[in-house]
Amino acid sequence: MEPLDLWTTHLPAHLRAQGPRIEPRDGVGCLMVEDTVVRRFSSLSKASEQAKTFAQGASDPEGRLRDLDADGVWGEVMYPNVAFFCCFFIRSPELQVATARLYNDWVADLFIGASGRFAPAAVIPVLDVAASVAELERVARRGFRAALLPAHIDARPYNDPVYDPLWAAAQDLGIPPTFHAGTGRSQTPAHGPGGAVINYVVTVGGPMETVAYLCGSGVLARFPGLRVVMVECGSGWLAWVLHAMDDAYREHHMFVRPKLELLPSEYFRRQGAVTFQHDPVGLANIPFTGDRCLLWGSDYPHPEGTWPNSQEVLARQFARVAAETMERIVCLNAAELYGFSLPA
Amino acid sequence: MEPLDLWTTHLPAHLRAQGPRIEPRDGVGCLMVEDTVVRRFSSLSKASEQAKTFAQGASDPEGRLRDLDADGVWGEVMYPNVAFFCCFFIRSPELQVATARLYNDWVADLFIGASGRFAPAAVIPVLDVAASVAELERVARRGFRAALLPAHIDARPYNDPVYDPLWAAAQDLGIPPTFHAGTGRSQTPAHGPGGAVINYVVTVGGPMETVAYLCGSGVLARFPGLRVVMVECGSGWLAWVLHAMDDAYREHHMFVRPKLELLPSEYFRRQGAVTFQHDPVGLANIPFTGDRCLLWGSDYPHPEGTWPNSQEVLARQFARVAAETMERIVCLNAAELYGFSLPA
Numbered sequence: 001m002e003p004l005d006l007w008t009t010h011l012p013a014h015l016r017a018q019g020p021r022i023e024p025r026d027g028v029g030c031l032m033v034e035d036t037v038v039r040r041f042s043s044l045s046k047a048s049e050q051a052k053t054f055a056q057g058a059s060d061p062e063g064r065l066r067d068l069d070a071d072g073v074w075g076e077v078m079y080p081n082v083a084f085f086c087c088f089f090i091r092s093p094e095l096q097v098a099t100a101r102l103y104n105d106w107v108a109d110l111f112i113g114a115s116g117r118f119a120p121a122a123v124i125p126v127l128d129v130a131a132s133v134a135e136l137e138r139v140a141r142r143g144f145r146a147a148l149l150p151a152h153i154d155a156r157p158y159n160d161p162v163y164d165p166l167w168a169a170a171q172d173l174g175i176p177p178t179f180h181a182g183t184g185r186s187q188t189p190a191h192g193p194g195g196a197v198i199n200y201v202v203t204v205g206g207p208m209e210t211v212a213y214l215c216g217s218g219v220l221a222r223f224p225g226l227r228v229v230m231v232e233c234g235s236g237w238l239a240w241v242l243h244a245m246d247d248a249y250r251e252h253h254m255f256v257r258p259k260l261e262l263l264p265s266e267y268f269r270r271q272g273a274v275t276f277q278h279d280p281v282g283l284a285n286i287p288f289t290g291d292r293c294l295l296w297g298s299d300y301p302h303p304e305g306t307w308p309n310s311q312e313v314l315a316r317q318f319a320r321v322a323a324e325t326m327e328r329i330v331c332l333n334a335a336e337l338y339g340f341s342l343p344a
Numbered sequence: 345m346e347p348l349d350l351w352t353t354h355l356p357a358h359l360r361a362q363g364p365r366i367e368p369r370d371g372v373g374c375l376m377v378e379d380t381v382v383r384r385f386s387s388l389s390k391a392s393e394q395a396k397t398f399a400q401g402a403s404d405p406e407g408r409l410r411d412l413d414a415d416g417v418w419g420e421v422m423y424p425n426v427a428f429f430c431c432f433f434i435r436s437p438e439l440q441v442a443t444a445r446l447y448n449d450w451v452a453d454l455f456i457g458a459s460g461r462f463a464p465a466a467v468i469p470v471l472d473v474a475a476s477v478a479e480l481e482r483v484a485r486r487g488f489r490a491a492l493l494p495a496h497i498d499a500r501p502y503n504d505p506v507y508d509p510l511w512a513a514a515q516d517l518g519i520p521p522t523f524h525a526g527t528g529r530s531q532t533p534a535h536g537p538g539g540a541v542i543n544y545v546v547t548v549g550g551p552m553e554t555v556a557y558l559c560g561s562g563v564l565a566r567f568p569g570l571r572v573v574m575v576e577c578g579s580g581w582l583a584w585v586l587h588a589m590d591d592a593y594r595e596h597h598m599f600v601r602p603k604l605e606l607l608p609s610e611y612f613r614r615q616g617a618v619t620f621q622h623d624p625v626g627l628a629n630i631p632f633t634g635d636r637c638l639l640w641g642s643d644y645p646h647p648e649g650t651w652p653n654s655q656e657v658l659a660r661q662f663a664r665v666a667a668e669t670m671e672r673i674v675c676l677n678a679a680e681l682y683g684f685s686l687p688a
Contacts, residue, residue, distance in 0.1 A: 159537045190557070193503045196599040197560030197608055200592030201585060202553055209546055213534070216541030236584030239625045241545060243580055247622070248544030251648040255540040264541055278591070281583045281632055288625055304595040 001058035001081045002106055010102050015095050020086040033086040034095070058301050061114035068117065072311045073298060074331070075117040075340040077146050079180060079231070080107070083123050088150040088184050093127040097135065100125045104139050112143045119338045121146040121178055126153060129162055133169045140173045145338045149177045150184030151206045151230070158210065159217030167223045176227040176337055179210045207233040208241045211268060215245055218258045220267035227337055230274040232297065235282025238274055238289050269293055273333060277306055278313060283321055295337070296330045345402035345425045346450055354446050359439050364430040377430040378439070402645050405458035412461065416655045417642060418675070419684040421490050422455065422464040423524060423575070432494040432528050437471040441479065444469045448483050456487045463682045465490040465522055470497060473506055477513045484517045489682045493521045494528030495550045495574070502554065503561030511567045520571040520681055523554045551577040552585045555612055559589055562602045564611035571681055574618040576641065579626025582618055582633050613637055617677065621650055622657060627665055639681070640674045 007019035031039035083103035090096040100123040122139035190198040207230035242265035299305030351363035375383035427447035434440040444467040466483035534542040551574035586609035643649030
């Protein structure tokens with residue numbers, strides 16, 4: 001949880017008024033970037049209260065290591081909070097780069113040096129691909145081992161070859177782009193009755209489309225060393241998406257471009273992964289997906305996450321899964337993907 | 345496959361120029377309604393050729409019964425072709441009603457009287473809910489046992505209580521609304537590399553969202569006798585959607601409105617169904633979904649369907665499924681839902 005004044009204090013003066021900030025609007029606190037309201041709190045005091053709650057466990061590496069130890073978790077890929085909600089709504093390429101860099105430097109200064117058990121994901125600006133590559137190269141030098149891209153870029157989707165230099169850089173640097181559910185589109189497309197249930201299904205399931213873009217368009221085929229991860233999206237849909245992509249590829253072959261050497265699903269099994277917290281459907285579907293593309297996550301420190309009861313949740317959830325399969329999913333896959341050194 | 349001149353010949357004179365029609369545009373034949381191009385053929389001759397191919401097996405009840413017999417299929421729910429692509433893009437309520445009625449009358453005249461083995465789905469206009477109810481009541485009198493609604497109405501989604509009279513009428517008449525994948529939104533949101541694969545995943549998976557709207561908003565709770573069917577969408581995603589809806593309902597309870605007596609998934613298991621052709625993932629997930637909400641379909645007469653090899657495809661696909669489960673999925677569920685009389 002980055003400090004709320006990170007951007008209002010440190011952005012260059014000419015960008016500051018448009019950067020991420022909390023502003024009162026109609027009596028409630030709003031998280032804003034440019035003229036976009038990205039989050040509304042129920043009251044102004046709630047906004048600062050929520051910031052405080054998060055800050056206790058989320059901005060202190062030593063406290064965080066104690067929390068991980070208490071939960072039996074060795075290492076974690078960490079995601080931003082304010083930057084997560086703001087960065088991909090920005091329309092100015094210059095402001096997007098500056099916003100991302102401030103977050104990346106803040107999290108690197110605080111967490112990367114503190115322990116190899118922390119692998120924060122660097123926020124990658126995406127409005128200008130040359131700037132994406134430059135920031136990815138910069139954060140690689142700063143020790144980042146994961147990068148955050150939006151799950152969707154509707155104005156210029158991921159099948160556009162314009163992103164090739166970014167995929168090439170990620171491949172060469174060995175940094176997996178991670179696509180977090182709920183980024184790049186509104187998290188609340190539905191309003192009114194059932195909104196919370198509908199928006200959860202639509203938002204959490206959003207990376208299904210991302211998988212189809214990366215596999216179907218040949219991105220994973222052209223960059224065989226590129227690894228990609230869909231985050232906090234659950235895993236229960238993956239078997240179906242792999243099947244549906246192959247069905248489309250075979251049954252609609254007259255419309256399929258480009259032709260691929262392997263089936264779309266085979267690229268994902270080879271290079272992709274999805275993360276889940278609690279998804280019995282995904283575990284039951286391992287015969288379809290294999291166990292190499294599943295990663296478990298605790299969603300720490302969110303209240304709907306499994307902390308501090310992760311071990312119990314895991315024991316229950318993996319009760320009918322072979323021990324070596326469980327070890328892959330809760331440990332080895334992530335360790336290999338992000339280069340965590342495991343304790344002896 | 346309705347005749348291409350159905351609307352150009354029979355619409356009231358003042359609507360005719362805007363109704364469904366084939367027009368040349370830039371040298372290719374385009375299926376149009378109002379000023380919207382809903383389908384492009386690769387050439388003008390291709391358009392009339394395709395119309396002819398479809399017409400042979402698809403507009404003749406006796407030929408169709410012979411085809412069903414050859415395929416070992418007793419009864420079928422039938423969907424329109426031109427009306428399917430056109431009707432839900434129409435913006436004029438009057439034209440939408442007139443377009444739907446012409447199709448409904450044509451298919452009733454030709455197929456409903458011919459055999460109880462045909463249950464064509466009536467196209468229901470949706471721009472004006474009073475007109476939806478009126479057409480549903482009219483087609484019920486004409487012997488229809490299924491109704492077609494678009495999977496999505498983005499301008500006024502299905503959680504809007506404005507549709508309650510329609511749900512009430514469908515419940516009282518015992519006619520299940522069916523929501524066919526690929527209706528109500530563009531079937532080709534993605535362009536360029538991988539488009540065919542991406543659009544298949546997005547379009548075929550569209551009814552996931554429809555399920556969340558109907559369950560989460562309390563439609564199925566308020567109308568416990570209403571049955572709903574998602575069509576040609578596959579079944580492999582259903583277990584995950586049921587799980588995700590319940591997860592959202594429980595974990596985000598502070599945002600959930602309305603509160604429901606049962607979990608969202610329980611309403612779908614009680615009142616909903618999905619249809620698939622070939623979906624090994626869906627069959628493997630029966631422990632999560634149960635076998636009452638799965639319906640098999642052949643997609644006859646489409647080339648990617650299973651006709652005339654449905655029996656072989658079924659034998660292979662159900663090889664590891666208990667015989668009584670298979671009988672529910674390929675026969676009894678549909679017979680009960682749509683009132684087919686089975687042969688002794």
